[in-house]
Amino acid sequence: MTLSISLTVNGLARSITLDDPRVTLLDLLRERLDLTGAKKGCDRGQCGACTILVNGRRINACLALALSYDGADILTIEGVAQGDELHPVQSAFIDHDALQCGFCTPGQIMSVIGLLREAQTGNDPERIREAMSGNLCRCGAYIGITEAVLDAQNRMADAEGHR
Amino acid sequence: MNHFEYAKPTTIAEAIKLGQASGAAFLAGGTNLLDLMKGGVTHPGSLIDIAHLPGLDIIETLGDGSVRIGALVRNADLAHDPDFAKKFPAIAEALLSGASAQLRNVATVGGNLLQRTRCAYFYDLASACNKRAPGAGCDARGGENRGHAVLGWSEACIATNPSDFCVPLAALDAVVEIDGPAGRRDIPFEQFHQLPGTTPERETALAPGELIIAVRLPATAAEFAAHARYVKLRERTSYAFAVVSAVAALRFDGPTIGEARLALGSVAAKPWRAHAAEAVLVGGKPSADNFRRAAEAALADAKPSGANEAKIELARRILVRACTLAALGTPERIPALPASPFATPAGAIIHD
Structure with a gap:
């Protein structure tokens, strides 16, 4: 069985033919x-290292069947x-x-970009930590991550204001 | 993960037809199903992808004032819908206390109702589990079971239903809309999930091939909006399943409670509506003594299924807490830590 899907990945249109329906978005991207x-941290939706944005929303790529994301x-x-x-x-x-160590960082950053688009936390560190609880960091950089979210949010608001 | 056939129907009728095949499973968000398949816990022969069926991702108010939530509405979209959250704040709070932001962006209403237990023995293929392999036995009975059921369990199964969302749905008399080979039908929420008895592999009232289309809340469910809270005790502050949880929704007639809706989560194989406890509160004042009497009534039939006697008292206290917070009034905005027992507004009685 061959199965075809079309995706836009980082702005580029891609036509993809899959020989196996089991491929997740994470495996498609990586392999x-x-x-x-x-x-690929846990591969079970628990660690957040595979976080990507799909149609502007953050999701765990490991629990997304590629075939289900055609278009x-x-x-x-x-x-x-x-x-x-x-x-x-x-x-x-x-x-x-x-x-x-940086292993969780791509997922952390994509999750933060998703969080900022959701616009639910404001500048409340408690709400930011809660909204980031789906991204684990074994090195324990959580304090810096929260500071980075607050700072990035301010920078992006400033940039918006100067336009 | 086992190999499977993949089908992507474009209509509900086509989905139902495909769903009747032996070994078929419906795929919506996939956050639970794909996890189970990766673990080898379930191995459907075919996945019927319903994630893109048209018309099932809508939240609408019907002519009679009831609110109908399409089965494919994502958890995050429901919780953040301003009109919905205003009418049903305890449901929004329950949703936001569950899983992570990434999972809530994908997980659906219908899928939440059908999520499987988080009993570790169900997930561990080396353990005996009557739910996974009927007749195999239950290793949870003599195992690590401090989180297992204290109500409605059987010798065959002591697993709990892990849903947060389903707890306020049970309290607020939701109705599950089904479509299937025999046509459309409604199932009252309390009758949707089943107790294990001797058939723990059978978890819901759905017949083979039946599909959840929507969940409906009656207009009267919005009458509790001013006094409705969900409280969830967890082993870490966020992104954890409940040890026990409770919803309290109150409607006041002057200084007395005119109507009460109470339910417990993670204490049984189904969200546990506490009718007897509701009756205790009606006509009385919102006092600590009355809330405690209600909690005693809610857990009157509870018994430990293992080393989990502590859960019974935890459930009483979380129910008292939910009642106390509900009586104080629904906060203007959902707290930074939704449903947390630690996020207590000023003036609330935490310890008596």
């Missing part, structure tokens, strides 16, 4: 599209910078030491 930014617009960590210019959330993670 077939050479986009290894999204990480979707996908954004991964590889697609968030503008050329050499980092996304404000990426810059804020560096400035606030919001990582140590």
